[in-house]
Amino acid sequence: MLESPQEFVDAVSDVSVDLYRDEVFGIAGESGCGKTTLVRVLYGHIKPPLVLKQGSVELCTEDERPIAITSLSLRKRQRMVWWKRISYIPQASMNVLNPTMRIRDHFAEMLKVYSGMSKERAYPRAYEYAETMGLPSDALKAFPHQLSGGMRQRTVIAMAVLLEPDLVLADEPSSALDVITQRTALTFLKDVQTKLGNTLVLVTHDMNIHSVLTDKVAIMYAGKIIEIGKTSDVFQKPLHPYTRALIESLPRLGDKSQRTGLGGQPPDLRRPPEGCRFHPRCSHAWAACSSDEPSLLEKEDERRVACWLHA
Amino acid sequence: MRGVLPVGSMHEVSMGVDKMFLLDVVNVTKVFGYGFLGRARFRAVDNVSLHQEDEPKILTIAGESGCGKTTLARTILGFMEPNEGEVKYKGRNIHRLRSKEKLWFRKEVQAIFQDPFETFNPMRKVDAYLYEAAKNLLGLKSVDEATKCVEESLEFMGLSLKEVEGKHPSEFSGGQLQRMSIARALLVRPRLIVADEPVSMIDASMRMNIINTFKDMKRKLEVSFIYITHDLATAYYVSDEIGIMYRGSLVEEGPAQEVLMERHHPYTKALVSSLPEPGKREEWLKKTKASGLEIKEFLSPGCKYANLCLKAFEKCTKQKPPMFPVRKANVACWLYESQ
Numbered sequence: 001m002l003e004s005p006q007e008f009v010d011a012v013s014d015v016s017v018d019l020y021r022d023e024v025f026g027i028a029g030e031s032g033c034g035k036t037t038l039v040r041v042l043y044g045h046i047k048p049p050l051v052l053k054q055g056s057v058e059l060c061t062e063d064e065r066p067i068a069i070t071s072l073s074l075r076k077r078q079r080m081v082w083w084k085r086i087s088y089i090p091q092a093s094m095n096v097l098n099p100t101m102r103i104r105d106h107f108a109e110m111l112k113v114y115s116g117m118s119k120e121r122a123y124p125r126a127y128e129y130a131e132t133m134g135l136p137s138d139a140l141k142a143f144p145h146q147l148s149g150g151m152r153q154r155t156v157i158a159m160a161v162l163l164e165p166d167l168v169l170a171d172e173p174s175s176a177l178d179v180i181t182q183r184t185a186l187t188f189l190k191d192v193q194t195k196l197g198n199t200l201v202l203v204t205h206d207m208n209i210h211s212v213l214t215d216k217v218a219i220m221y222a223g224k225i226i227e228i229g230k231t232s233d234v235f236q237k238p239l240h241p242y243t244r245a246l247i248e249s250l251p252r253l254g255d256k257s258q259r260t261g262l263g264g265q266p267p268d269l270r271r272p273p274e275g276c277r278f279h280p281r282c283s284h285a286w287a288a289c290s291s292d293e294p295s296l297l298e299k300e301d302e303r304r305v306a307c308w309l310h311a
Numbered sequence: 312m313r314g315v316l317p318v319g320s321m322h323e324v325s326m327g328v329d330k331m332f333l334l335d336v337v338n339v340t341k342v343f344g345y346g347f348l349g350r351a352r353f354r355a356v357d358n359v360s361l362h363q364e365d366e367p368k369i370l371t372i373a374g375e376s377g378c379g380k381t382t383l384a385r386t387i388l389g390f391m392e393p394n395e396g397e398v399k400y401k402g403r404n405i406h407r408l409r410s411k412e413k414l415w416f417r418k419e420v421q422a423i424f425q426d427p428f429e430t431f432n433p434m435r436k437v438d439a440y441l442y443e444a445a446k447n448l449l450g451l452k453s454v455d456e457a458t459k460c461v462e463e464s465l466e467f468m469g470l471s472l473k474e475v476e477g478k479h480p481s482e483f484s485g486g487q488l489q490r491m492s493i494a495r496a497l498l499v500r501p502r503l504i505v506a507d508e509p510v511s512m513i514d515a516s517m518r519m520n521i522i523n524t525f526k527d528m529k530r531k532l533e534v535s536f537i538y539i540t541h542d543l544a545t546a547y548y549v550s551d552e553i554g555i556m557y558r559g560s561l562v563e564e565g566p567a568q569e570v571l572m573e574r575h576h577p578y579t580k581a582l583v584s585s586l587p588e589p590g591k592r593e594e595w596l597k598k599t600k601a602s603g604l605e606i607k608e609f610l611s612p613g614c615k616y617a618n619l620c621l622k623a624f625e626k627c628t629k630q631k632p633p634m635f636p637v638r639k640a641n642v643a644c645w646l647y648e649s650q
């Protein structure tokens with residue numbers, strides 16, 4: 001929840017997700033739907049104005065009891081969880097690199113700080129690591145400003161997985177990149193996930209990216225998950241009218257047929273509409289939609305949808 | 312709406328040439344300095360020629376960031392002067408206009424920008440912009456006339472004066488605000504609209520609504536467009552002609568159908584094959600060659616794509632390819648020299 005001096009806004013409300021090992025989980029939705037807020041909660045990065053009113057996030061580990069991320073102190077989160085167990089790649093993260101440091105020194109620095117390696121051991125280990133990640137050697141010697149956006153993004157991704165975390169959260173990792181560099185950065189992210197066998201949460205508004213990269217996808221609208229399922233199923237047969245609108249409004253090369261977008265505006269979350277939050281814009285809405293809120297119900301195998309049409 | 316256009320005398324002058332283009336970009340080069348005191352220079356737009364015929368058409372200039380498409384747009388709009396070459400609108404060099412002609416040009420050619428929140432001053436009411444345009448560019452003196460004009464163009468964009476009146480930009484969403492900036496451009500009944508990434512900040516589900524109004528404006532109001540974008544899917548959907556730019560150079564141009572579906576230049580091919588789309592999963596996840604150091608490519612004496620091109624041979628790195636006609640398109644690539 002986001003706090004303003006006068007009131008609270010439910011930026012994310014009543015969301016439950018299970019993430020499994022060795023999967024790419026997508027979170028889709030448009031601006032203001034709460035996808036970034038959700039990821040920040042998953043990361044345990046809860047700082048005012050963001051306030052967690054209810055619920056928790058637990059990380060299961062192989063050897064220990066589950067770690068309740070949201071109830072740890074900031075210091076513990078920093079020492080035990082961040083980078084080692086959960087990494088976060090924020091939006092426009094290619095700009096986080098220190099402009100006065102060479103790329104290879106960024107890696108060495110991380111090893112020194114987080115695994116307590118000595119300088120002598122950290123440097124060779126950093127070079128070796130960067131090489132296995134497929135970063136070209138001239139890029140390692142360069143300063144960040146000398147590299148293209150795509151190469152910087154790959155560097156940040158490589159840094160995020162340096163300590164082999166169980167969970168990588170990537171928030172719009174490619175929205176500032178061009179299609180070709182976007183493809184190299186995202187396939188790189190996917191390769192890394194396959195190599196480590198961990199979980200990747202990919203947040204993006206771009207449905208096309210979900211269609212080629214994620215295994216499962218959750219669609220958010222106005223702070224709620226309205227549909228969740230295997231990506232291929234969701235694209236083949238979107239159940240929620242909003243999901244269908246998102247997918248069908250995308251233009252395709254080779255197809256000039258008339259496309260129409262959604263009418264209306266997303267709701268003001270300070271005063272969300274009664275009932276289903278999508279009903280004012282929904283062409284299938286009927287009486288129940290404006291009075292009662294549909295809950296996210298299991299429809300088929302691993303497929304859940306919050307819509308009265310399917311209840 | 313075109314019917315009520317107060318016909319100016321100046322743009323009716325014909326130029327005694329066999330065929331006059333609406334817009335003719337001739338060998339335009341724009342050089343920027345960088346590095347210490349800007350002494351090192353690179354060509355942001357490198358010898359680009361394009362033209363738009365005098366009938367309502369949508370011409371797209373597509374390319375990735377840093378390809379020079381915005382610089383080209385700003386040159387076409389007269390915001391910056393090219394170092395070489397010229398931009399002619401209805402036969403006149405737009406960088407050599409007299410002050411009276413400048414007003415005419417500003418009325419004929421309108422611009423729409425990427426970020427509607429930057430287009431409008433947050434402290435001013437949005438309807439003030441619309442009235443201002445009606446007063447200054449259309450020369451409407453009476454309030455009634457201006458109101459009618461404002462209402463008409465807002466209505467065309469699916470808005471009403473009632474929802475807009477007296478409100479500040481912060482009270483609208485990006486999509487609504489962008490509609491207003493288009494309504495403002497439309498208000499002066501332009502002949503050509505230069506739209507620089509007009510929908511890239513709009514949510515995908517509402518993007519098509521705005522793109523569709525471009526098609527309507529072309530059909531009903533006979534407005535031509537220069538649509539600057541990185542999004543090839545919307546470009547295909549909306550445009551008649553397209554030019555693909557790479558690192559300042561035009562690499563391929565022609566009818567959108569030909570360029571985007573036949574794809575002659577290796578760069579166009581790479582661009583299209585990188586588009587993620589449902590059902591392309593396996594193909595899309597294959598490995599590709601990544602670009603490393605950008606500046607090298609701008610300074611290359613030959614084809615700027617040669618470094619990344621899988622089909623490059625010796626000549627490509629040494630000599631800049633001219634445009635070769637390939638079917639209905641023109642392609643700047645040595646592969647097509649012999650044809």
